[in-house]
Amino acid sequence: MWLYFCAFTIFLVVLHLFLNYNARARMIKKLPGPKDDFIVGNAFRIICDPVELMKLGRTFAKKWNGIYRIWVYPFSAVVIYNPEDIEVVMSSMKYGEKSLVYKILQPWLQDGLLLSNGTKWQERRKILTPAFHFNILRQFCVIIEENTHRLIDQLQKAAGQPIDVVPILSEFTLNSICETAMGTQLNEHSTAKTYKKAIYDLGNIFYHRFIKIYLYPEFIFNATSLARKQNKAVKTVQSFTEKVIRKRREYVKEHGFDMFNQNVDDDEVYVYKKKKKTAMLDLLLSAEQEGLIDKTGVQEEVDTFMFEGHDTTASGLTFLFMLLANHPEIQDKVVNELNDIFGDSKRWACMDDLPKMKYLDRCIKESLRMYPPVHFISRKLNDETILSNHSIPAGTLCHIPMYDLHHREDLFPNPEVFDPDRFLPENSEGRHAYAYIPFSAGPRNCIGQKFAMLEMKIAAAAVLREFELKLVTKQSDIVFLADLVLRNNGPVQVKFVKRNL
Ligand code: HEM
Numbered sequence: 001m002w003l004y005f006c007a008f009t010i011f012l013v014v015l016h017l018f019l020n021y022n023a024r025a026r027m028i029k030k031l032p033g034p035k036d037d038f039i040v041g042n043a044f045r046i047i048c049d050p051v052e053l054m055k056l057g058r059t060f061a062k063k064w065n066g067i068y069r070i071w072v073y074p075f076s077a078v079v080i081y082n083p084e085d086i087e088v089v090m091s092s093m094k095y096g097e098k099s100l101v102y103k104i105l106q107p108w109l110q111d112g113l114l115l116s117n118g119t120k121w122q123e124r125r126k127i128l129t130p131a132f133h134f135n136i137l138r139q140f141c142v143i144i145e146e147n148t149h150r151l152i153d154q155l156q157k158a159a160g161q162p163i164d165v166v167p168i169l170s171e172f173t174l175n176s177i178c179e180t181a182m183g184t185q186l187n188e189h190s191t192a193k194t195y196k197k198a199i200y201d202l203g204n205i206f207y208h209r210f211i212k213i214y215l216y217p218e219f220i221f222n223a224t225s226l227a228r229k230q231n232k233a234v235k236t237v238q239s240f241t242e243k244v245i246r247k248r249r250e251y252v253k254e255h256g257f258d259m260f261n262q263n264v265d266d267d268e269v270y271v272y273k274k275k276k277k278t279a280m281l282d283l284l285l286s287a288e289q290e291g292l293i294d295k296t297g298v299q300e301e302v303d304t305f306m307f308e309g310h311d312t313t314a315s316g317l318t319f320l321f322m323l324l325a326n327h328p329e330i331q332d333k334v335v336n337e338l339n340d341i342f343g344d345s346k347r348w349a350c351m352d353d354l355p356k357m358k359y360l361d362r363c364i365k366e367s368l369r370m371y372p373p374v375h376f377i378s379r380k381l382n383d384e385t386i387l388s389n390h391s392i393p394a395g396t397l398c399h400i401p402m403y404d405l406h407h408r409e410d411l412f413p414n415p416e417v418f419d420p421d422r423f424l425p426e427n428s429e430g431r432h433a434y435a436y437i438p439f440s441a442g443p444r445n446c447i448g449q450k451f452a453m454l455e456m457k458i459a460a461a462a463v464l465r466e467f468e469l470k471l472v473t474k475q476s477d478i479v480f481l482a483d484l485v486l487r488n489n490g491p492v493q494v495k496f497v498k499r500n501l
Pocket residue numbers: 098113114115125177304305308309310312313316372373374377378437438439440443444445446447448449451452
């Protein structure tokens with residue numbers, strides 16, 4: 001008996017030494033980080049419920065100074081929130097490869113822009129960049145206005161009552177991106193309900209897999225009922241986008257591309273003539289005709305835009321509305337600015353109005369600082385890299401928590417205070433270029449950031465012209481949940497009271 005016990009103890013000790021004192025472990029453990037447990041390293045610290053996981057990230061960020069490490073054999077991760085280190089990683093394509101955290105999105109997004117690497121990424125980025133040209137955004141402006149008015153009709157029905165804005169804004173941004181990316185209105189399709197449900201199901205599945213790292217290996221995940229649910233949802237989503245793409249391909253074959261024949265200098269063309277608005281998809285289809293992208297590629301990009309383009313802006317608008325309801329004096333300033341632009345007119349906003357909304361712009365920026373919808377991103381360091389004077393071994397995952405970066409007291413004094421004037425030019429002077437990065441930075445930054453700012457501005461301006469936003473959910477009520485985008489663990493409620501302008 002004793003012999004077995006001694007042999008087992010020796011086995012555990014050898015296993016511990018093997019897992020935790022190999023060359024990579026020794027190197028990574030020179031960095032500050034949580035205390036390691038016997039054999040499992042930090043595994044038990046980070047496997048916890050989604051609320052605790054978010055709290056843990058904040059606790060760690062406060063405890064260490066801009067850099068710390070996590071070690072769970074065979075994974076090492078370095079977490080960086082010093083702008084200087086972030087610049088090293090983000091400014092170069094050398095560190096452009098996404099880490100294994102993103103693998104969970106692969107079945108849906110495949111090799112779309114968010115996940116692809118190398119020349120494939122470069123080529124796709126080149127094809128898609130013109131989709132966000134000023135003149136194309138002008139077309140999107142009209143689509144977003146139309147959807148904003150549907151949103152206002154919905155808010156009107158519950159005016160004066162506390163409303164959970166999360167599902168309403170999610171519906172609004174999903175409809176907007178669907179119409180801009182694919183030129184199709186979801187309510188025009190009999191299968192749209194199933195499509196929407198499948199998108200929400202996928203969001204839920206990713207979230208469950210994201211917080212349970214033991215589900216990352218494919219062979220474990222594939223044996224779960226979650227994988228079967230995911231396969232079903234992916235099939236539904238892809239067959240919907242496939243159908244829309246096929247229909248548009250047929251249309252283009254017969255009629256050519258509308259978007260290349262439009263008079264793009266005139267706002268009124270878009271506002272009143274309601275031309276076909278399919279710029280993103282048409283761009284992809286024209287690249288397909290030129291042999292620059294294949295059928296699968298078109299589908300991957302449409303799916304990627306659908307994913308990246310709705311939850312992110314919904315989260316951004318949710319926290320913006322919550323903050324404005326919490327700060328009536330700031331809300332009044334926005335409304336005064338809107339009154340200066342529109343006076344008594346009920347006309348819709350157009351592209352030329354947007355640069356005039358300077359204060360609203362600062363409010364959105366400050367809201368994205370305090371509540372960055374994409375609160376962390378992750379890369380794989382393929383070479384040994386120096387960060388904060390530490391040598392980080394090749395193969396280490398590099399997490400960048402934008403939330404913690406944006407809440408550094410030395411970069412943003414009183415970081416919990418909603419102060420849009422931080423973004424006045426004179427107050428931004430001297431701020432490190434990588435201190436504020438809600439849309440990431442460098443070559444792999446968000447391709448949709450102009451679109452996102454436009455969407456949030458149009459929606460916020462239209463809603464604020466119509467309603468006064470009244471406090472229900474307080475800033476102090478917010479409890480974050482670990483997820484791909486920043487979320488509250490519960491509803492975010494606001495009261496919309498009709499304005500008498
Ligand atoms: C407030 C809204 C948004 C925020 C905060 C946001 C943020 C980000 C961030 C942080 C990244 C970098 C991801 C990474 O490195 O892993 C990213 C990438 C990306 N975003 Fe956005 N995004 C927003 C809206 C949008 C919209 C509306 C679209 C599409 C219309 C979009 C499309 C993309 C795509 C395709 C990428 C991958 C770009 C590449 O790797 O080349 N995003 N976004």
